Structure formats: structure tokens, C-alpha cells
Amino acid sequence: MTTNGRLEVRQVASEIGRPHPQRRVLRGLGLRGPGSVVVVDNTPSFRGMIKKVLHLVQVEEKKS
Secondary structure, eight states: OOOSSEEEEEEOSOOTTSOHHHHHHHHHHTOOSTTOEEEEEOOHHHHHHHHHTTTTEEEEEEOO
């Protein structure tokens, strides 16, 4: 099941001092540090990853 659109994810906080699983999620999303931005598909798997690090990122929906 996929939904239309994509999500723009911007890292706004550092991973320093964060648990290792949160660091791995940030890397899995393709984020490399504060200020980096990636655009990912709006799928349940990516939304689940974003939910784990929502306090470290900003998310904006982009229309395809």
C-alpha cells in the first residue's frame, strides 16, 4: 500500500548524545547532520522511521 506524494525530511537537531538506534534511523533515512535534507516516498515504512526520530527532524509533504 502506497500513498501519493513524497516527504521532505530535514534534520534540525544533532544525533550527539542520542541512542544508537536513533542514529541508525537517521542514517537509514539518508540524513548526515543538522541541515541535511532528503526526499523520501510517503510509505508506511518511511513514516515509521520518521516517527522514531520526529523530535530530531522536520517533515513537509511534497506533491509528486
